[in-house]
Amino acid sequence: MDAGTAPPAPEGLEREIAELLERERFDPPAEFAERALLSDPKVFQEAAADPEAWWERHAGDLHWFERWHTVLDESEAPFYRWFDGGTLNASYNCLDRHVEAGDGDRVAFHWRGEEGEERDLTYADLHRDVQRLANALKDRGVGRGDVVGIYLPMIPEVVVAMLACARIGAPHNVVFGGFSPDSVKERMRFSEAKVLITADGARRKGKVAPVKAAVEEILAELPSIETVVVVKNTGGETPMTEGRDVWFHEALEAAGAECPAERLDAEHPLYVLYTSGSTAKPKGILHTTGGYLTGVAATTKYVFDLRPEEDVFWCSADVGWVTGHSYIVYGPLMNGVTSVMYEGAPDYPGKDIWWELCARYGVTVFYTAPTAIRSCMKWGAAHPAKHDLSKLRLLGSVGEPINPKAWVWYHKVIGGEGCPIVDTWWQTETGHIMITPLPGIAATKPGSAMSPFPGIDAAVVDEQGNETEGQGLLVLRRPWPGMLRTLY
Numbered sequence: 001m002d003a004g005t006a007p008p009a010p011e012g013l014e015r016e017i018a019e020l021l022e023r024e025r026f027d028p029p030a031e032f033a034e035r036a037l038l039s040d041p042k043v044f045q046e047a048a049a050d051p052e053a054w055w056e057r058h059a060g061d062l063h064w065f066e067r068w069h070t071v072l073d074e075s076e077a078p079f080y081r082w083f084d085g086g087t088l089n090a091s092y093n094c095l096d097r098h099v100e101a102g103d104g105d106r107v108a109f110h111w112r113g114e115e116g117e118e119r120d121l122t123y124a125d126l127h128r129d130v131q132r133l134a135n136a137l138k139d140r141g142v143g144r145g146d147v148v149g150i151y152l153p154m155i156p157e158v159v160v161a162m163l164a165c166a167r168i169g170a171p172h173n174v175v176f177g178g179f180s181p182d183s184v185k186e187r188m189r190f191s192e193a194k195v196l197i198t199a200d201g202a203r204r205k206g207k208v209a210p211v212k213a214a215v216e217e218i219l220a221e222l223p224s225i226e227t228v229v230v231v232k233n234t235g236g237e238t239p240m241t242e243g244r245d246v247w248f249h250e251a252l253e254a255a256g257a258e259c260p261a262e263r264l265d266a267e268h269p270l271y272v273l274y275t276s277g278s279t280a281k282p283k284g285i286l287h288t289t290g291g292y293l294t295g296v297a298a299t300t301k302y303v304f305d306l307r308p309e310e311d312v313f314w315c316s317a318d319v320g321w322v323t324g325h326s327y328i329v330y331g332p333l334m335n336g337v338t339s340v341m342y343e344g345a346p347d348y349p350g351k352d353i354w355w356e357l358c359a360r361y362g363v364t365v366f367y368t369a370p371t372a373i374r375s376c377m378k379w380g381a382a383h384p385a386k387h388d389l390s391k392l393r394l395l396g397s398v399g400e401p402i403n404p405k406a407w408v409w410y411h412k413v414i415g416g417e418g419c420p421i422v423d424t425w426w427q428t429e430t431g432h433i434m435i436t437p438l439p440g441i442a443a444t445k446p447g448s449a450m451s452p453f454p455g456i457d458a459a460v461v462d463e464q465g466n467e468t469e470g471q472g473l474l475v476l477r478r479p480w481p482g483m484l485r486t487l488y
Contacts (some may be wrong), residue, residue: 013381020412032394036438038440039441047118083117083294088263089263090293090330092261093293095130095296107122108435117271120277136229140327145170148174149174151175151184153343155233157248158174161197189224199234200212200236200238204345210238227244232248241463273325296331298335298432312339312363314357315362328341342354355384355389370399377464391421396423397421404446420440431484437451458475
């Protein structure tokens with residue numbers, strides 16, 4: 001949609017959406033299919049014929065210090081080991097190899113604050129800050145296997161913190177910034193975190209919440225926390241305990257500039273992330289390094305058809321959820337892509353802020369949740385119509401099923417009827433996308449996630465375990481690289 005294009009009158013738009021809902025399938029645009037990274041349906045047969053070879057090929061796209069001797073070790077099933085014997089580092093794969101390839105000046109994140117602040121961080125910028133924070137953590141006794149808690153808003157320092165942990169083999173435990181201090185306490189206690197990285201405050205819709213002051217109340221109940229690193233984010237008055245607390249910027253200034261990435265076993269723990277608790281008490285999901293990175297890198301590249309030299313990717317999730325881990329941090333950075341990160345809500349300071357940022361940064365691939373799409377529908381098509389969305393070429397949906405009407409509105413109003421939509425199914429436990437259309441191949445159906453990603457063996461079965469064409473239970477019949485290893 002070009003800027004200034006008048007949206008149809010509400011009754012006209014409803015009529016057009018109703019007509020589109022009568023279509024059974026939506027083919028990818030011919031130009032998109034011609035250029036797509038995957039455009040031949042034979043890829044499904046190839047992966048199904050030898051899934052281990054398929055995943056091994058994609059593991060080869062990563063940097064390894066030492067190559068694996070076994071792709072998949074099933075000797076202690078269901079505790080599978082992927083790329084056994086291999087060593088690598090997530091931080092190195094996200095940063096060093098791009099800098100070494102001459103792409104250090106490429107923007108990694110266009111960050112936008114709630115009140116209009118802007119920061120562009122290149123791969124070289126991240127590489128510099130990650131090394132210094134990694135050294136600062138080491139200076140405070142953090143080493144391989146020590147858990148580091150992260151409780152930050154959507155600011156670039158959250159990415160630096162995650163990758164600094166990964167660099168030295170310290171599993172990170174990120175807590176969604178909207179959760180209460182009691183949720184932080186529960187997650188830090190269970191994981192026996194040694195360090196907590198937080199902020200002085202966080203902003204939401206023009207208001208400032210004093211984060212560190214709130215966390216202060218629960219730190220006395222967390223004897224494992226030896227150090228608290230505080231990002232000066234809002235500049236508010238902040239309680240600091242001498243000997244335990246340190247400002248983020250001061251820690252970086254005092255730390256050494258170079259920190260070689262640790263050579264870590266493929267099965268070394270990368271992070272702990274607690275589930276939302278929607279079905280039971282939150283569970284600490286443990287993801288390891290080699291398999292997770294392989295699955296996330298491959299799905300990021302092929303589901304979103306990403307070309308790092310051309311695309312600007314925006315996943316609107318929060319880093320505190322698995323979608324943010326996989327498709328804001330690890331996936332895009334491993335692929336050397338430029339991304340957008342926004343601190344605020346989709347309706348602040350105005351209900352058109354998302355579309356303003358899409359136009360400003362030239363977003364080509366946009367990935368969001370159906371709840372957000374339905375909110376945008378309610379606010380009206382006039383808001384996106386104010387901005388030039390013509391660079392968008394692919395849209396995505398994540399987090400819950402998308403109803404057909406929301407899908408068609410997304411297709412019509414945001415995509416201008418020219419963008420394939422990848423409706424993705426996966427969850428914290430799977431680590432990466434499992435069921436999705438491939439945008440250069442699939443004739444998509446509104447409200448359907450379509451087919452398993454190549455290399456994923458999924459089926460719908462009845463109560464007796466027999467495959468069925470109707471409703472039933474979704475089962476995953478073979479291990480996949482990004483699967484959880486255990487509960488922490």
